[in-house]
Amino acid sequence: MTETLTLRRPDDWHLHLRDGAMLKAVLPETTRHFGRAIIMPNLVPPVVTPADAAEYRDRILAAKPDGSKFRPLMTLYLTETTEPRDIRAAAEIGLITAVKLYPAGATTNSASGVRDLTKVRRVLETMAQVGIPLCCHGEVTDPAIDIFDREAVFIDTVLDPLRRDIPELRVVMEHITTSDAVQYVTGSDGNLGATITTHHLIIDRNHILVGGIKPHYYCLPVAKRATHRDALVAAATSGDPRFFLGTDSAPHLTKDKESACGCAGVFSATNTMSCLAQVFEAAGALDKLEGFASVNGPKFYRLPPNEETITLRKGAPVAYPAAIETEGGPVTVFDPGFPLYWHVED
Numbered sequence: 001m002t003e004t005l006t007l008r009r010p011d012d013w014h015l016h017l018r019d020g021a022m023l024k025a026v027l028p029e030t031t032r033h034f035g036r037a038i039i040m041p042n043l044v045p046p047v048v049t050p051a052d053a054a055e056y057r058d059r060i061l062a063a064k065p066d067g068s069k070f071r072p073l074m075t076l077y078l079t080e081t082t083e084p085r086d087i088r089a090a091a092e093i094g095l096i097t098a099v100k101l102y103p104a105g106a107t108t109n110s111a112s113g114v115r116d117l118t119k120v121r122r123v124l125e126t127m128a129q130v131g132i133p134l135c136c137h138g139e140v141t142d143p144a145i146d147i148f149d150r151e152a153v154f155i156d157t158v159l160d161p162l163r164r165d166i167p168e169l170r171v172v173m174e175h176i177t178t179s180d181a182v183q184y185v186t187g188s189d190g191n192l193g194a195t196i197t198t199h200h201l202i203i204d205r206n207h208i209l210v211g212g213i214k215p216h217y218y219c220l221p222v223a224k225r226a227t228h229r230d231a232l233v234a235a236a237t238s239g240d241p242r243f244f245l246g247t248d249s250a251p252h253l254t255k256d257k258e259s260a261c262g263c264a265g266v267f268s269a270t271n272t273m274s275c276l277a278q279v280f281e282a283a284g285a286l287d288k289l290e291g292f293a294s295v296n297g298p299k300f301y302r303l304p305p306n307e308e309t310i311t312l313r314k315g316a317p318v319a320y321p322a323a324i325e326t327e328g329g330p331v332t333v334f335d336p337g338f339p340l341y342w343h344v345e346d
């Protein structure tokens, strides 16, 4: 008996494509299965102005494989000098789908991010007015706060006060890693959603640290203990529309991760759908995969779901490359640590 599963084509609501040779190399890994993706703006230098976003969008479209209908959904990188009128103008012409908050110093290329949220209050009010969501890297950067606690502390000290201050602002907690975040989202109203990555549904902090340090499992927010991973799986497979897929596929050259100061980021674009099918099957929730990967995200972003479909078929172990070659060297592909059996049909 062959088992198959047909879904609306999925979208990726949190993706890093980088630029130049890296963009060219990693883009086909996403366009093969995904219809659209929210494109993260943490380039060097970051995507700050509407002109930056338009130019970056054009470079992505130029790098697309022939025949691909993939649509990049652009974001702007929020800085303390972002102008409300720029956000309004970019929203009105449909250039941007979201604005990204990086607390300064929280993650890769976040140095130009926000130190003091009061400085961006007018921008956030404008976003609430024009209906542009704020995507948050939800971690505090206070050196006194333990890295495993930074997401939970962000919710209490930054996110909750912000949402009380501007309740009309629509917010996405990106790449959530804790049961605290799951509870915060389930306990809130409709203006809050959360993305969950492929890898945070699979690994916990033991995967990073037991039996030798595994740099390819290191990302931010760092994976937490297994009980948190289990809470994420429960949320993703629950059918609750506030949780949706954002892979946070974040390519770094293998040599930059296998380093004395390894970069944060897991590259999972290549095998995400096979990984997710396995996670949902193990949870007895294959029927919830379409909601998580293809329906809940567009619903939050007030966009129609994709009309095309993809079909997954269960069979012999899926052969996927251990790394993607780029001009600068290989990028290691996420290894879930178990064989994958769900193939995405061509």
Ligand SMILES: NC(=O)N[C@@H](CC(=O)O)C(=O)O
Residues within 6 Å of the ligand: 016, 042, 107, 108, 137, 218, 219, 220, 221, 248, 250, 251, 264, 265, 266
């Ligand atoms: N997730 C990561 O560990 N890294 C991301 C940045 C981010 O999404 O925080 C990157 O750009 O490499």
Ligand SMILES: [Zn+2]
Residues within 6 Å of the ligand: 107, 137, 138, 174, 175, 220, 221
């Ligand atoms: Zn982040």
Ligand SMILES: [Zn+2]
Residues within 6 Å of the ligand: 014, 015, 016, 040, 248, 250
């Ligand atoms: Zn990211």
